[in-house]
Amino acid sequence: MSDSRTRLQQVLQDLGLDLGAFEGQDWSIRAPRDGVVLAGVKSHSAEQAQAALAQAHQAWLGWRGVPAPVRGELVRRFGELLRRHKAALGELVSLEAGKIAAEGQGEVQEMIDICDFALGLSRQLHGLTIASERPGHRMMETWHPMGVVGIISAFNFPVAVWSWNAALALVCGNAIVWKPSEKTPLTAIACQQLLRQAMEAFNADQPGTVPEGLSQLLIGGRELGEALAASPLVPVLSATGSTRMGRQVAVKVAERFGRAILELGGNNAMIVTPTADLELAARAITFAAVGTAGQRCTTLRRLIVHASVADALLARLAQIYQSIAIGDPLQQGTLVGPLIDRAAFDAMQRALEQARAEGGQVLGGERVRADLGQDAWYVRPALVQMPGQSAVVQRETFAPILYVLRYGGDTGAAIALQNAVPQGLSSAIFTQSLADAERFMSAAGSDCGIANVNIGTSGAEIGGAFGGEKETGGGRESGSDAWKGYMRRATNTINYSGALPLAQGVRFDV
Numbered sequence: 184m185s186d187s188r189t190r191l192q193q194v195l196q197d198l199g200l201d202l203g204a205f206e207g208q209d210w211s212i213r214a215p216r217d218g219v220v221l222a223g224v225k226s227h228s229a230e231q232a233q234a235a236l237a238q239a240h241q242a243w244l245g246w247r248g249v250p251a252p253v254r255g256e257l258v259r260r261f262g263e264l265l266r267r268h269k270a271a272l273g274e275l276v277s278l279e280a281g282k283i284a285a286e287g288q289g290e291v292q293e294m295i296d297i298c299d300f301a302l303g304l305s306r307q308l309h310g311l312t313i314a315s316e317r318p319g320h321r322m323m324e325t326w327h328p329m330g331v332v333g334i335i336s337a338f339n340f341p342v343a344v345w346s347w348n349a350a351l352a353l354v355c356g357n358a359i360v361w362k363p364s365e366k367t368p369l370t371a372i373a374c375q376q377l378l379r380q381a382m383e384a385f386n387a388d389q390p391g392t393v394p395e396g397l398s399q400l401l402i403g404g405r406e407l408g409e410a411l412a413a414s415p416l417v418p419v420l421s422a423t424g425s426t427r428m429g430r431q432v433a434v435k436v437a438e439r440f441g442r443a444i445l446e447l448g449g450n451n452a453m454i455v456t457p458t459a460d461l462e463l464a465a466r467a468i469t470f471a472a473v474g475t476a477g478q479r480c481t482t483l484r485r486l487i488v489h490a491s492v493a494d495a496l497l498a499r500l501a502q503i504y505q506s507i508a509i510g511d512p513l514q515q516g517t518l519v520g521p522l523i524d525r526a527a528f529d530a531m532q533r534a535l536e537q538a539r540a541e542g543g544q545v546l547g548g549e550r551v552r553a554d555l556g557q558d559a560w561y562v563r564p565a566l567v568q569m570p571g572q573s574a575v576v577q578r579e580t581f582a583p584i585l586y587v588l589r590y591g592g593d594t595g596a597a598i599a600l601q602n603a604v605p606q607g608l609s610s611a612i613f614t615q616s617l618a619d620a621e622r623f624m625s626a627a628g629s630d631c632g633i634a635n636v637n638i639g640t641s642g643a644e645i646g647g648a649f650g651g652e653k654e655t656g657g658g659r660e661s662g663s664d665a666w667k668g669y670m671r672r673a674t675n676t677i678n679y680s681g682a683l684p685l686a687q688g689v690r691f692d693v
């Protein structure tokens with residue numbers, strides 16, 4: 184296995200990137216695949232953060248006046264650069280976040296997809312025309328840019344989640360300030376530099392279109408996130424991460440009546456009914472539960488399976504889990520790469536201990552492939568049969584642990600179990616029964632933002648709105664009309680009648 188640092192040099196060269204300005208001693212970035220230190224980076228100070236916000240605000244004052252379809256052209260150019268550099272940027276994601284090659288590439292594809300979506304959207308930021316009750320009047324809605332959009336992103340989708348926010352925010356006429364996870368600043372630096380290249384090329388063709396400082400990157404710890412949450416220069420703050428982080432951000436942003444778009448923890452379940460295609464379910468469960476080493480917010484964490492099919496399904500899953508290829512994420516054929524770091528491994532072991540204490544039967548979960556690096560944390564994904572939905576099952580542990588619960592009786596019991604956790608991101612049902620599928624998607628069904636039928640809980644396309652309810656935070660990002668979260672709505676009433684009739688028939692004669 185080639186050394187991660189050597190591969191990093193190659194990737195940076197392919198991307199035409201220079202880490203120079205960011206190199207420093209504040210902290211080290213490790214490659215999860217072999218535990219090797221990739222680089223040292225320096226963090227931004229509080230003063231630098233304030234200066235970046237002021238500069239972004241200044242840039243926004245110019246950008247909001249650029250026609251939306253012209254703003255779309257910037258995002259189109261960025262998407263072109265991503266296409267050109269997909270292989271290298273995808274590999275950088277694998278090096279820094281430990282994702283297997285296909286998922287690193289997939290993440291960049293997700294960026295390209297959202298750029299295409301945002302480009303089309305730049306010509307469709309429509310408002311309604313509304314019938315006025317008064318003669319000679321017209322009512323309509325206009326959508327306007329908000330200002331600076333802050334983006335806090337997590338290590339597990341180090342570039343795609345930023346791009347959902349960035350691409351929409353930019354076509355909607357906002358400036359952006361990004362605070363990536365401390366664990367993945369290199370991919371953020373790469374994206375920022377590629378976006379910069381797109382801006383420079385655009386300005387070379389059409390001078391002065393993109394204001395200087397429109398996109399800012401803040402590298403550092405939670406104090407920078409707090410600065411974004413507190414600043415009145417940030418009317419919208421989109422934050423992805425733990426429920427703990429989201430709770431702090433939400434309160435701070437609400438204190439100043441800002442808008443928070445929150446995408447927090449998930450505790451996603453799949454219901455398997457007696458009529459399900461079990462082979463299809465087993466494959467979907469495996470991708471959703473062990474993909475990205477269980478470190479997606481949409482990872483399948485709870486399997487709620489009907490007692491009549493549980494043994495057959497579990498036998499098949501145990502077989503797959505035993506044979507799944509775990510190892511170097513950059514090696515072809517690997518399906519499960521490493522956990523992000525030792526802390527993630529320790530948290531997983533603690534959860535498994537608690538599960539045992541609560542009566543669980545654990546299969547797997549142990550450390551494997553220690554030969555790949557002393558500080559590289561690979562695990563066999565764990566299948567854990569639980570007697571009930573006890574405390575550990577109700578909590579999100581960011582690791583490949585699948586808790587299995589059996590249900591008897593009808594699908595209503597399974598739906599009730601599914602909804603009886605604090606989180607509400609993604610959910611799925613495997614069934615051939617139309618009635619069960621419809622019930623699951625109905626108002627009395629799944630309480631999650633995503634409710635799938637015969638598909639796993641993870642791997643959403645960018646065209647739909649992404650996000651969830653309850654402790655997941657309620658935010659929506661990416662497709663559908665999520666763009667409205669990045670704009671403000673003005674209601675305009677225009678009177679061309681020459682008279683002044685009042686609404687509700689009010690008489691006020693002067």
Ligand code: UN1
Nearest residue numbers: 340479480481641642643
């Ligand atoms: C996340 O884990 O934060 O649906 C986002 C999915 C991906 C996005 C996950 N498209 O799994």
